[in-house]
Amino acid sequence: MPRSRTGTVWVAICVTVLVLGLLIVFIAQNTETVDVSFLWMDGTVPLAVALLIAAAGAGLLATIVGTIRIAQLRRLHRRS
Structure with missing residues (x-):
């Protein structure tokens, strides 16, 4: 099929x-809360939220780096 x-x-x-x-x-x-400090910001958030924010940030960073690399490869392919 x-x-x-x-x-x-x-x-x-x-x-x-x-x-x-x-x-x-x-x-x-x-669901337990953890203390989080980032630059000048301090606060408490649930552990799951802190981990999800960290994972989303890592995914965003990987997407940005991957997009830049794909653009470089496309530019290189057009030149040759």
């Missing part, structure tokens, strides 16, 4: 629901 866009979207939705379910369990299990 050939692949279709509908089938691909269905698999993507299933994976997304599974990841969100695991994320909900992660947040529910890590």
Whole structure:
């Protein structure tokens, strides 16, 4: 049976629901508060929130670096 866009979207939705379910369990299990200091800001947040913010920041940084590298490679490919 050939692949279709509908089938691909269905698999993507299933994976997304599974990841969100695991994320909900992660947040529910890590509710204790922790002290966070960043530059001049201090405060307390739930551990899950602090970890999710750190992961989102790392993902954003990786996306930026990857985008810059892809742009470099495209520019190099156009020149040759």
